[in-house]
Amino acid sequence: MMGKIMGSVRPLAYLATGPVAGVIGFVWSIAATVVVTLLAVTQLGGPAFLGAAWVTRGLAAVERRRAGWVLGAPVAAPYVPVTGGWRPRVGGVAAQPATWRDLAWLVVLFPLGLACGVAGLVVAIVDLGSIVAPLWAWAVPNPHAPWPMKPLMTTVPGRFGLTVLGLALLPVAAWFVRTLATGLARLAAALLAPGEHRRLVERAARLAETRRRVVDAQAAELRRIERDLHDGAQARIVAAGMTLALAARKLRTDGDAAPDVALARRQLDDALAELRRLVRGIHPPILTDRGLHAALAALAGDSPFPVSLTGSLTGSLTGSLTGSLTGSLGGSLGGSLTGSLSDERYPAAVESAAYFVVAEGLTNAAKHASASTGAVDIRRTGDTVHVTVTDDGRGGADPNGAGIDGLRRRVEALDGTLTLSSPPGGPTVLHAELPCAS
Numbered sequence: 001m002m003g004k005i006m007g008s009v010r011p012l013a014y015l016a017t018g019p020v021a022g023v024i025g026f027v028w029s030i031a032a033t034v035v036v037t038l039l040a041v042t043q044l045g046g047p048a049f050l051g052a053a054w055v056t057r058g059l060a061a062v063e064r065r066r067a068g069w070v071l072g073a074p075v076a077a078p079y080v081p082v083t084g085g086w087r088p089r090v091g092g093v094a095a096q097p098a099t100w101r102d103l104a105w106l107v108v109l110f111p112l113g114l115a116c117g118v119a120g121l122v123v124a125i126v127d128l129g130s131i132v133a134p135l136w137a138w139a140v141p142n143p144h145a146p147w148p149m150k151p152l153m154t155t156v157p158g159r160f161g162l163t164v165l166g167l168a169l170l171p172v173a174a175w176f177v178r179t180l181a182t183g184l185a186r187l188a189a190a191l192l193a194p195g196e197h198r199r200l201v202e203r204a205a206r207l208a209e210t211r212r213r214v215v216d217a218q219a220a221e222l223r224r225i226e227r228d229l230h231d232g233a234q235a236r237i238v239a240a241g242m243t244l245a246l247a248a249r250k251l252r253t254d255g256d257a258a259p260d261v262a263l264a265r266r267q268l269d270d271a272l273a274e275l276r277r278l279v280r281g282i283h284p285p286i287l288t289d290r291g292l293h294a295a296l297a298a299l300a301g302d303s304p305f306p307v308s309l310t311g312s313l314t315g316s317l318t319g320s321l322t323g324s325l326t327g328s329l330g331g332s333l334g335g336s337l338t339g340s341l342s343d344e345r346y347p348a349a350v351e352s353a354a355y356f357v358v359a360e361g362l363t364n365a366a367k368h369a370s371a372s373t374g375a376v377d378i379r380r381t382g383d384t385v386h387v388t389v390t391d392d393g394r395g396g397a398d399p400n401g402a403g404i405d406g407l408r409r410r411v412e413a414l415d416g417t418l419t420l421s422s423p424p425g426g427p428t429v430l431h432a433e434l435p436c437a438s
Contacts, residue, residue, distance in 0.1 A: 358376055358389055
């Protein structure tokens with residue numbers, strides 16, 4: 001109870017400073033509006049508007065900090081940066097809804113701040129005055145006070161009775177002050193916090209940056225594919241062609257060409273395996289043929305340590321997907337899968353991103369974390385697919401490593417998010433959220 005009472009100090013300070021802030025804001029709003037309106041027909045209109053907006057934003061910033069006394073943290077600024085000369089800046093500042101919401105709050109704060117401040121202060125002062133009544137009530141005797149104030153104010157038992165009554169009502173007074181301040185602070189946050197305009201601008205900037213990163217990643221991926229084809233499959237095929245040419249020469253001279261033909265076959269098999277590996281790195285065929293969950297089951301089956309799959313989705317696997325998969329999916333598949341398959345599929349880009357998140361997580365757990373067990377959880381909540389890969393390895397994974405950064409680019413290209421938690425000692429948790437609007 002004492003904690004709640006002490007927690008009313010900041011709300012009371014917020015209410016107490018509300019009338020002062022309201023008067024200052026109201027006077028400034030009227031003065032700024034009049035001055036800017038009069039100067040609007042002159043060359044000084046633009047600079048006057050920018051100056052008035054600067055002062056208004058300063059007062060609004062004070063209001064955001066004051067609201068933070070009650071809400072626990074200052075309200076974030078909603079402004080979008082504006083560059084260029086004063087004319088473009090005037091247009092940019094005037095086009096921002098936050099500019100006018102600031103002005104609206106400074107006007108509204110005058111009556112609300114005055115009313116709430118007076119109500120909160122009266123309640124607090126009356127209650128605190130009742131508690132300390134024995135210290136001051138004797139100095140203001142009032143023999144003509146009506147009942148019951150006369151016995152309470154003019155007698156010693158009555159003054160101590162006021163103390164008891166004030167202590168009994170202190171939690172109620174504290175609740176009233178907190179509720180009043182919280183309501184006013186939330187209204188301030190509703191007007192002064194970043195709105196839809198700021199969120200759209202930030203999202204556009206984020207998507208532009210993501211697009212740039214994706215373009216760079218795609219260029220790097222094309223270079224990698226070209227390098228792998230040149231140094232891998234192409235070199236093997238060229239070697240196989242040279243080996244077959246040597247075998248043909250031996251056949252023309254009645255030589256033994258069988259070893260060369262066998263070598264050429266092995267070289268072509270290696271080239272084919274290299275091409276298959278390259279194709280799987282671009283887009284695994286199993287995703288196209290059987291869907292995301294079958295592909296994840298294959299990854300879990302190929303993992304060198306047991307991996308459990310869980311999920312509750314309405315996508316390509318409904319119900320629940322549980323199991324502990326060991327060995328190779330192509331050979332024996334240990335564990336159990338429960339659920340009913342559906343024809344519904346996620347977008348190909350979402351399935352591909354989810355697959356590579358799981359693949360990277362399991363690969364890193366096996367190569368770098370010395371994990372003994374792992375878990376993959378995939379579920380859909382509304383229009384978002386959540387993919388979580390957990391392992392019990394030693395942790396310490398770099399969230400900015402090359403592999404994780406590549407995954408992050410792939411996920412961000414879909415307007416998703418990727419987070420990695422890997423404290424020393426583990427566990428490591430890789431989590432991706434992928435928008436999947438139907």
